[in-house]
Amino acid sequence: MSSSRAFYVTTPIYYVNDRPHIGHCFTTLVADAVVRFERLLRGGDGATFFLTGTDEHADKVVTSALAHQSTPQAWADQNAAEFRKAFAAMGFSPDDFIRTSEPRHKEKVPRLIELMIARGDVYRGEYTGWYDAGQEEYLTETAAKEASFVSPVTGKPLQKRTEPCWFFRLSKFAAPLQAHLEAHPEFVRPDARRAEVLGRIRAGLNDVPISRPVTDDPATQWGVRMPGDPQSRVYVWIDALFNYLTAVDTPERRPLWPPSVQLLGKDILWFHAVIWPALLMSIGEPLPGTIWSHGWWLAEGRKMSKSLGNFIAIEQLEAYARRYSLDALRWYLLTQGPLGANDADFVHAKFVEAFNADLANGIGNCTSRVGNMIGKYFDGKLPVDAAAAAKASVVPGFDWPALVAGAVAKATAALRACDLQGALAPAGELVRAVDGYINVTQPFKVAKLAPDDPAKRAELAAILANCAEALRVAALLMSPAMPDKMAQVLREWSCVPPAGAPLAELVRLDGSHALRAGTAIAKGAILFQRADPAEPPPTAAGATDRPSS
Ligand code: MSP
Numbered sequence: 001m002s003s004s005r006a007f008y009v010t011t012p013i014y015y016v017n018d019r020p021h022i023g024h025c026f027t028t029l030v031a032d033a034v035v036r037f038e039r040l041l042r043g044g045d046g047a048t049f050f051l052t053g054t055d056e057h058a059d060k061v062v063t064s065a066l067a068h069q070s071t072p073q074a075w076a077d078q079n080a081a082e083f084r085k086a087f088a089a090m091g092f093s094p095d096d097f098i099r100t101s102e103p104r105h106k107e108k109v110p111r112l113i114e115l116m117i118a119r120g121d122v123y124r125g126e127y128t129g130w131y132d133a134g135q136e137e138y139l140t141e142t143a144a145k146e147a148s149f150v151s152p153v154t155g156k157p158l159q160k161r162t163e164p165c166w167f168f169r170l171s172k173f174a175a176p177l178q179a180h181l182e183a184h185p186e187f188v189r190p191d192a193r194r195a196e197v198l199g200r201i202r203a204g205l206n207d208v209p210i211s212r213p214v215t216d217d218p219a220t221q222w223g224v225r226m227p228g229d230p231q232s233r234v235y236v237w238i239d240a241l242f243n244y245l246t247a248v249d250t251p252e253r254r255p256l257w258p259p260s261v262q263l264l265g266k267d268i269l270w271f272h273a274v275i276w277p278a279l280l281m282s283i284g285e286p287l288p289g290t291i292w293s294h295g296w297w298l299a300e301g302r303k304m305s306k307s308l309g310n311f312i313a314i315e316q317l318e319a320y321a322r323r324y325s326l327d328a329l330r331w332y333l334l335t336q337g338p339l340g341a342n343d344a345d346f347v348h349a350k351f352v353e354a355f356n357a358d359l360a361n362g363i364g365n366c367t368s369r370v371g372n373m374i375g376k377y378f379d380g381k382l383p384v385d386a387a388a389a390a391k392a393s394v395v396p397g398f399d400w401p402a403l404v405a406g407a408v409a410k411a412t413a414a415l416r417a418c419d420l421q422g423a424l425a426p427a428g429e430l431v432r433a434v435d436g437y438i439n440v441t442q443p444f445k446v447a448k449l450a451p452d453d454p455a456k457r458a459e460l461a462a463i464l465a466n467c468a469e470a471l472r473v474a475a476l477l478m479s480p481a482m483p484d485k486m487a488q489v490l491r492e493w494s495c496v497p498p499a500g501a502p503l504a505e506l507v508r509l510d511g512s513h514a515l516r517a518g519t520a521i522a523k524g525a526i527l528f529q530r531a532d533p534a535e536p537p538p539t540a541a542g543a544t545d546r547p548s549s
Pocket of ligand 1: 011013015018023024026027240268
């Protein structure tokens with residue numbers, strides 16, 4: 001993630017035949033936290049852009065619409081609205097929500113394909129292959145054979161099909177793609193995924209079909225037509241990938257191009273790490289900085305699937321948010337989720353464990369302890385400048401300016417390396433350091449001597465100011481994951497950062513944002529109430545089981 005130019009982050013666009021579930025919410029949450037972190041580092045919103053949206057021209061959207069006595073467009077409208085609603089409920093902050101059925105996208109796709117035809121990278125042919133209807137994807141002969149001619153995803157038989165077709169000359173881009181991946185280790189994250197992609201590119205790339213025939217079947221009439229060929233429509237994946245470009249293809253947004261980071265799950269890595277950059281090479285566009293592929297959520301040890309009916313739906317996530325707060329849910333998903341190459345299990349007991357350890361007993365308890373002591377001993381006003389306190393109270397092992405600067409540097413470096421969990425961890429380390437410091441310095445004991453001893457009173461003041469300042473920075477560093485709760489702390493401690501100030505400015509002890517003597521530190525409401533591990537998982541009250549596909 002480079003810091004010199006605008007930061008543009010994208011999520012996949014989601015199929016509108018599905019109801020929003022944890023998978024869709026997770027990819028979008030990671031993007032949301034990453035962009036909030038970038039805004040924090042850069043200061044202000046101006047230099048970042050966050051895009052999400054819906055992928056609407058899939059055949060299964062037509063099937064699903066017909067099954068519900070609807071039209072593809074009406075069905076897409078209705079379900080796209082569900083995604084918007086779900087993303088608002090998760091507290092996401094996208095700058096734009098693109099839908100592939102919008103004119104701004106539909107009109108541009110044929111122009112991009114014309115460009116590819118003009119360059120000789122798209123040609124007519126005939127395709128015979130094994131079609132996985134559920135996935136809308138062809139499998140190669142070898143892959144089909146390996147899968148015993150049934151879909152590896154849905155388990156339904158593959159269909160052998162021959163159709164007239166337009167091809168994309170992917171083979172031409174094997175060498176440049178390989179060179180790009182070799183020269184840019186950051187292009188695909190994590191490394192295990194990069195190795196996987198490189199291995200497949202080195203084994204050679206075949207040209208790929210990028211159109212589907214239009215017939216009398218209504219399912220084949222939905223989608224974007226190939227330029228100059230009304231009998232063919234653009235394959236939904238090609239149509240969809242271009243959204244990242246069409247969304248910013250306006251004079252004002254063009255400087256955002258190319259994306260800094262593109263987030264997606266491991267299941268759609270091939271399209272994003274191979275087909276997508278090859279399309280961009282063909283039309284002469286610069287490539288994205290990083291294709292960041294995360295693992296999958298499992299539900300209590302099992303893969304989520306339609307047949308098992310064990311998808312964690314948005315209603316269940318909302319139930320967690322109602323019971324434990326939205327920010328606690330975001331924190332759990334981000335810190336315990338499958339951000340790297342491995343999968344992660346959504347387990348209620350683990351949720352409660354992380355909730356109690358990190359939040360109720362962590363940042364929540366620590367801010368309330370410090371706020372209470374400042375309330376009790378100093379009438380709710382910070383007794384001394386944080387900068388002076390750092391010099392006055394020198395305790396072995398607690399060099400606060402160094403601890404705070406170290407946490408900020410570590411978080412920043414981790415974010416730049418696409419390690420969001422690494423970027424969130426230093427805040428927790430700061431909180432633990434504050435707890436340790438309180439145990440060592442024992443301010444409640446110092447307080448007993450303070451009334452008669454000005455030196456002890458100064459010591460108490462310095463201890464509490466050091467704690468408060470470290471917690472202020474911890475709250476800033478946790479705010480990309482927990483925007484509401486951390487804003488609450490900063491408000492109660494009268495230190496809401498001014499818009500536009502970059503993090504490096506905000507955390508400078510000798511700068512104008514460090515806590516000052518006299519700052520009102522309210523005791524505040526309890527941030528996170530300790531949860532009983534024996535309590536059953538919250539249930540989605542009033543959840544609808546409206547089938548949508
Ligand atoms: N429409 C395509 C993407 C086109 S992008 C040009 C698509 N859509 S999807 O609706 O299936 O959503 C895909 C996203 O949801 C992927 O990032 C995928 O990894 C994520 N998830 C779906 N199930 C998931 C889990 N169980 N766990 C985590 N994320 C998973 O593919």
